Amino acid sequence: MTDQTRLDEILAQLDAGQDAALTRLLEFLRIPSISTDPAHRGDVRDAAKWLCSELESLGFEAKIHDTPGHPMVVAHSAPGDARPLLFYGHYDVQPVDPLELWDRPPFEPEIQETDDGKVIRGRGASDDKGQLMTFVEAFRAWKAVHGSLPSDLVLLFEGEEESGSPSLQPFLSEHAEDLRASLAMICDTGLYADGRPAITTQLRGLVGEEVIIRAADRDLHSGSFGGLAANPVMILAQALGALKDGDGRVVLPGFYDGVEDLDEDLARDWQALGFDAADFLGRVGLSEPIGEKGCTPLEMVWNRPTAEINGIAGGYAGEGFKTVLPAEARAKVSFRLTGTQDPQKIRDAFRAHIRRFVPADCRVEFHEHGGGPASVMDVSDPAFAAAKQALTEEWGREAAFIGAGGSIPIAGDFKEILGMDSMLIGFGRDDDRIHSPNEKYNVESFARGARSWARILASLR
């Protein structure tokens, strides 16, 4: 916002180049880079090549790095004395079935007029090619105005995000020197529900556990054995039912160690979002927040940890009735973590809790299903305030620091492996139909997205 960054010229350049930018995006979207489908392996690589060549044409030093899976594209601008920033997106897309539910071929994208303005329709438009290109168009405009790219940029574009990112962690470890930056910008999320610009500054962590309790070596007749022999479904129900107290708090010893109350600024931001729990729950047929007593609904999903049973099975649950004492029972349980809760301690406490309920003649087995701590960004870093201000100016609405109830593994990986916080800023909308037929990305999201990055870049120079 100083003359030095020539922001106004860059924004004008973006506006003037919008048609060309859309043409480039459509070209990118035509590459069917479905990472989960081995038949599209070559297409994923083609998308990496397309991107690499785009970046090289802008003056980046760009390279395709092979991995055991799909390639990583890494690009650098010239070193300088600016704050080094990393930009992350992914160029692979979701599968397209059921194909018959698409109004047009998913990889023949087009710009469509809708009641809600122009949209780019096609697989990957919003997740994540359109979002990724908001970075690229911002860099392009900067170059056009300044004659050179901003210094100290690192770009990392992944081709396996829709396949669970199996190569990502090893890649980050191996290329840590090459990728190190002071902050990561991740463009793979959306605007806040009502279209308000937002920066996600905290994400809940996860502990996934599977527990199997085995009792008799076969299903038993509940007449002959009921009341005498261990019933693993009953034991499991008792153990899991006792995970929370009457106030909705998890009873594991030490569970809340590291959980912190929201600070005043964030509390004010969240309050201003006007989150309507009744409306949010109403859209899925519910109405009542059932979380921890004394917490606001947004705190429940963003700032409080929880324990949930994701699945349970045991005995006969089909048609009719079988009077058995089942031989075994199993459940999948996940904890969402906040603050500095330690996933391993919580896993241990959970296992100890379950074991207390299991009689000596039964066996219990646990399987670990992933986990990681919460990501809580240091919003006292002035970059956060600057980016917030930039978004506010672009969208004409107060931008907000928000949380997310889920885990976005890349943010945790950046923190853990590269030691840097992330700013999750995205321009998707709730109705973008990502992962579904007829995916779209609003042209406004694309255009204002690029303008947002230009403003953020300028504000951080």
Add this chain to the structure above:
Amino acid sequence: MTDQTRLDEILAQLDAGQDAALTRLLEFLRIPSISTDPAHRGDVRDAAKWLCSELESLGFEAKIHDTPGHPMVVAHSAPGDARPLLFYGHYDVQPVDPLELWDRPPFEPEIQETDDGKVIRGRGASDDKGQLMTFVEAFRAWKAVHGSLPSDLVLLFEGEEESGSPSLQPFLSEHAEDLRASLAMICDTGLYADGRPAITTQLRGLVGEEVIIRAADRDLHSGSFGGLAANPVMILAQALGALKDGDGRVVLPGFYDGVEDLDEDLARDWQALGFDAADFLGRVGLSEPIGEKGCTPLEMVWNRPTAEINGIAGGYAGEGFKTVLPAEARAKVSFRLTGTQDPQKIRDAFRAHIRRFVPADCRVEFHEHGGGPASVMDVSDPAFAAAKQALTEEWGREAAFIGAGGSIPIAGDFKEILGMDSMLIGFGRDDDRIHSPNEKYNVESFARGARSWARILASLR
């Protein structure tokens, strides 16, 4: 045991006629009266006819009664002034698959020598044709000695027992006058585990319930909704886990109304059985009685009610992990009842208990899966002591009054519809392989079984 009944002569007659009796049983066993298989409908009827003609040849007035399913055979001896007794057995048999596991064709029975003495090998040998014929042979010997049958006998032989007895209740209601007796003798059970003769004098009742809790109208992402939205699996676990307290007692209000402590005589009988819970449980891979604190293991299965979860399902329980809040959860729950517990009150109390855990925005649905009260015979009726004494004399071992943890519906039906208690006396052994390939019945069981009924008949005249 008086001269008048000429018991010694009858027993001698039975011993002398054993080969002929076995020949008759083998003939009966050759009829493949599988009631669940429509292809064997004619065979079931043939077995009824065979039986009817046997009974007529002994002087019974016997009749085949058609039902919507398979026929009932009802027979009467001449009216007199003795205590009217009903004898129940069933002439249908289980299916025979897997056929390849049989050592010989299931309907080509033979007498085999084994390490454990002679056995009758073939489908139905133990369940229930061989047992049913112990009645018939006892009546035959009585007739041979006395020149006429005992008076006041009512015989009811069913052809649908292995198909769930769909016609039985309506038949009992319709023919209540014809079937009324002071006591029913049911020969479809076994000796006590170690071969001790026994009379089952109490059976637990049953309440079967299915509960379904529905929350959101779809599975929800546990990141976006966890801690805020209702999780029906967690609610179900909490509700079912709270059914019992730490002492293994069911917490439903009024649940124990009608449950009575064992009287001293029964307690002494049960004690004398020397039930070895560790051995009993050890055979199914367990070791520890987990029932109500302060109860003996036999009480737990025979004289105490219980609540068991027979099956549970909800959410994702397959390979891997899905972080969902499931849309619904379901469980099948059964209660085993003792004493005069009221099934309907317990069903109501269970439903009220579950409802207390279900938030206002979730729905709960219940399905009734059968039920009936416990059967507790009035052992102060001198017939019980007399039969016990008769069994003790025949087997040379103290006979016992025992309980059963399961429900034997026919005993409940006799009580409810005909107002009479039952004596469940049978001579099967644990290794008879009923319902399995290579079913057998020990010749000793057959011979001593018939002698037992002769003694019981004599003692009740």
